[in-house]
Amino acid sequence: MMRCAPLLSVLLVSLAVQQVSAQKKTQLAPRPNAPVAKQEILKLTGNKEAELSKDVQILWLYGPEDHRGGEHDYIRIKELFVPMLKTVPRVTVDEAFRFPSQAQFDKADVLIQFLHMPDLTAEQLQMYKSFVERGGGVVSIHESCIMRPAKRAGQYAECIGCSWKGNKESKWSKFDHSYPLFLNTKHPAFVGLPRLIRFNDESYWNLITRDNVEAIGAIAPQSLESKVSFSDVLKSEDARSHAFWAYQSGKGRVFGTTTGHYTYTYFDPMYRLLLMRGLAWTLNEDPAPFMPLVFQGITNDKGLVGTTDSMLDYKNRKR
Numbered sequence: 070m071m072r073c074a075p076l077l078s079v080l081l082v083s084l085a086v087q088q089v090s091a092q093k094k095t096q097l098a099p100r101p102n103a104p105v106a107k108q109e110i111l112k113l114t115g116n117k118e119a120e121l122s123k124d125v126q127i128l129w130l131y132g133p134e135d136h137r138g139g140e141h142d143y144i145r146i147k148e149l150f151v152p153m154l155k156t157v158p159r160v161t162v163d164e165a166f167r168f169p170s171q172a173q174f175d176k177a178d179v180l181i182q183f184l185h186m187p188d189l190t191a192e193q194l195q196m197y198k199s200f201v202e203r204g205g206g207v208v209s210i211h212e213s214c215i216m217r218p219a220k221r222a223g224q225y226a227e228c229i230g231c232s233w234k235g236n237k238e239s240k241w242s243k244f245d246h247s248y249p250l251f252l253n254t255k256h257p258a259f260v261g262l263p264r265l266i267r268f269n270d271e272s273y274w275n276l277i278t279r280d281n282v283e284a285i286g287a288i289a290p291q292s293l294e295s296k297v298s299f300s301d302v303l304k305s306e307d308a309r310s311h312a313f314w315a316y317q318s319g320k321g322r323v324f325g326t327t328t329g330h331y332t333y334t335y336f337d338p339m340y341r342l343l344l345m346r347g348l349a350w351t352l353n354e355d356p357a358p359f360m361p362l363v364f365q366g367i368t369n370d371k372g373l374v375g376t377t378d379s380m381l382d383y384k385n386r387k388r
């Protein structure tokens with residue numbers, strides 16, 4: 070028995086470690102939020118009929134898909150959102166693959182980008198920066214803030230406010246409900262929304278950040294719920310501050326997020342609500358005309374909104 074004891078201890082310890090890692094893996098497994106009653110979401114979207122104050126040309130920028138199906142599905146997400154956006158009165162939508170032409174920039178009021186940004190030339194960076202400075206809006210989603218090599222990332226940050234500093238300095242991680250998304254509800258894009266929302270997704274932090282970037286969403290441990298204000302949450306060492314940001318350059322407004330890894334996240338009404346709020350803010354418009362998209366195609370006959378499908382069986386395309 071005496072000789073067996075150390076072996077037994079090793080076995081028990083290794084079993085315990087396996088259990089802990091299995092639990093951790095289970096917690097961070099891709100898993101959409103449970104669908105939510107439409108009535109609950111309506112409390113946040115409102116239900117008023119409203120039209121945009123001007124005609125709006127949206128330019129959707131996408132690129133070749135670079136992960137397994139269900140993650141970074143740039144083409145699939147473009148195909149999901151473009152037809153929906155076209156249902157909003159006064160909205161027209163154009164599409165660009167990898168990078169827009171100058172003629173496309175000239176016509177666009179707002180650029181929505183979800184792709185891995187190609188290594189832009191000096192001329193392309195100047196086109197982008199000029200677009201924002203003359204008053205173009207940008208909604209930048211997830212990997213779109215990453216441009217490699219990182220040597221021109223500083224110039225890219227001049228366009229959208231934040232960009233990937235390099236694999237040594239910038240960080241990424243999946244998060245689950247134990248790391249909620251805390252929102253700055255004092256910012257006009259998020260006013261009236263809950264101070265924290267839970268998703269199972271991924272975010273980045275420690276990015277290159279221009280001086281006039283305002284952090285408006287942070288992923289942080291559940292324990293910070295006791296903090297009174299969003300700025301107190303941001304001060305915590307454990308806060309991952311670049312979950313959502315707002316940036317203004319010249320006359321243009323940028324709404325950026327490093328979340329949006331999983332395709333099922335785009336079928337989550339709360340996530341759609343955040344994106345549509347951000348889109349409206351970049352356009353300096355009331356978000357009401359975009360609110361039907363929070364429910365479109367994801368509301369069942371029981372009045373529940375969302376999906377239970379993790380969507381990982383999708384075969385993505387290089388194009």
Ligand SMILES: [Zn+2]
Pocket residue numbers: 140141211212271329330
């Ligand atoms: Zn990702």
